[in-house]
Amino acid sequence: MPNGDKRKTYLQYALGILAESGWILALTALALLLAVVAKAIWR
């Protein structure tokens, strides 16, 4: 595979990992928000 294509492929892999991690971290932030809300309701 020519170098340009290989680099593009690795870039796709990296972007894939970042996209997956981003989605998960967003879920994590939502969970933190739920905890903050819960503690506000039940002091």
Place this chain on the structure above:
Amino acid sequence: MIVRPRKDDHLVIGKYTGKVIVGVGLLMVIPLLVSLGFGEWDTAIDFVISISACLVFGFGTQLFCRTEKDMNWSHGLVVAAGAWIWATALGALPHYLSGHAGSYLDTLFDVMSGYTTTGLYLLQDLDHVANGLNMWRHLLTYAGGQGIVVVALTFLFKGTAGAYKVYVGEGKDERLMPNVIQTARAIWLVSLTWLGVGTVALTATGIWLGQGPVRAFFHAMWVFMGAWSTGGFAPQSYNTLWFHSLTYEVICIVIMIAGSFNFALHWAMWSGDRKEIRKNVETISMFVTLTLTTMIATFWLAKANVYPDAMSLFRKVFYQIVSGHTTTGFSTVYARAFVTQWGTIGMVVTTIAMAIGASACSTGGGIKGIRMGIMSKAFLQDIRRMISPESALIAQKFHHIRDVWLDDGLVRSALTISIAYVTLYAVGTVIGVLYGYPIAEAAFEMVSAASNTGLSAGVTAPSMPDLLKITYFFGMWLGRLEFMSVFALFGYAWSIVRGK
């Protein structure tokens, strides 16, 4: 009429089972090297014995079962299930030879738990176990997560027709690539890349947290393997509570959830289709059920005033629920704390998360997101049919990499397998209750085993009744292989006895 298998059938099954076991033996070279590196001579000898035993079995069966015939569907299923049993029996040798196990049954339990990426264990004095043995324990989950068969497919199988049948027999049926060998390699590419990224991230964090570099590296690699494979083994008896770190926990959460994704999803995301994560029926299903279970557990534990502030509440609840829902089994609370701090409601919510489980064609277990999605859509479709005029044709689609028509065949198989899981959960719970365990704990533990999660409420212990160990053993196995190949194996045995 049951047809008795002919000699050729036994030969094909024997030959390919032998190949898989050779693969297991070769895999053991990694922990052997680790033991040698640390000067753990007795453990190294344990591995020489175990590797040799695998090779004797593997080459011996191949020698005895020489044939040019390829596998058909039933062969594939039988090899998948049968290889697991032999791989367990032989893979248990390092555990047994270490002296840390109460009995051979205990080691079978631990190794089945490893391959099925469950994470329950009966090994005693884990904090004094050799690095080589810890390497083997974690490698079991990493290899088992891919599928022992996938491991063998990558290196040892030639030809693709029969190979695909074994691949499906192990519980996967996603065709990432046109050819099953290429699919196996694609799965490895995803897993190894994440292994590199995850191990580096955790090693750096470990060093920052005060670990020595060697311990930080090995712990990072092992914890990664436990998280990615959604296995849940950890190098210390304190599991991931050992690190006392928000950063370590968040990285683990990312790896656990990523590890619970369908390999086809990873492949789509890595091939440029990054919208897939928002459109896929399984990620949507997990988003919904994870949020709901987290919300219920958070509100309950806030009301019960178990955790003093929002950060503690978030860290404890989300980590345990994610661990349960992805069927990993990592914990930052002690097993009995589920009983003494989370209580019945906390345990029930966690049990539901475990029961639902991860995505299909992933390292995770449980009923699985795709079935939850299919069943929900089917239910909605039925409602629409009822309220629409009789002549209207209501057809429904769902999105899983590509748009798929929701046809009755798909719905039927989703329902039957889901019922099989629920039945398995129920049977194991009843056995636990008959032994005197409270129902919430018995259910928690059996669902944990059969969904291959590995969280424990304290029922699993070396002193547990043998029949319960055997129940969880079969629960783990049936759950991981999604029933079909295990039934095929028993059917094969039955047909030898009863066939004409």
Place this chain on the structure above:
Amino acid sequence: MRRLATIAAAVALIASVSVAVPAWASDAPLPPNKPDSTELINKMNVPGDVTKGLFWNGKTVTFHGEAIGEVMVRGDYAWIHLNDDAYMIKNVEEGAKLGGYNSGMAVWIPSAQTKTIDTYGDYQHEGSIVEIEGVFNGACKEHGGDMDIHATSLKVLREGHVVADPTPPWKAILAVVLAVAAGALYWAERKYRHIVAPNRGV
């Protein structure tokens, strides 16, 4: 009379110390923790009611155990983990009888005080037995809800040591025999792989 009493007391004291010192220096079992790690995790204020909390939460305890794994220094304070289970004195490699899982407690202590711990337990070491005094937290606010003890004092009761795990002769012999057998079968399988009997390939 008073002098007699003083002499008797002194004799009793010397006698008890001379018995105790050898006991502390040997493999002899230590008096069990009260509370031990199991009780810390399990004892509830109202059994069955999680809303009423753990009994030992917030109370000061004296706890001893084998220092396991490593010390993780985080600035002025550090984490150690003390196991008070069946493997506290000897581990399995040294011949300890199997007695269930490990059990212990995480301890947060000023790092300076951990310098006296010379050995941490693992496969090749039996860790120092360390006694700490501190406050037990069922869900520590400072540490994200972790169950821990915030210790204020630390004392090494017994030094740790290196553990050997010798290989019994039968294992070495078995290893050689099986390795040779494996080699032979590998060679045989390769040689005869394509010599398939007639009708076997149909």
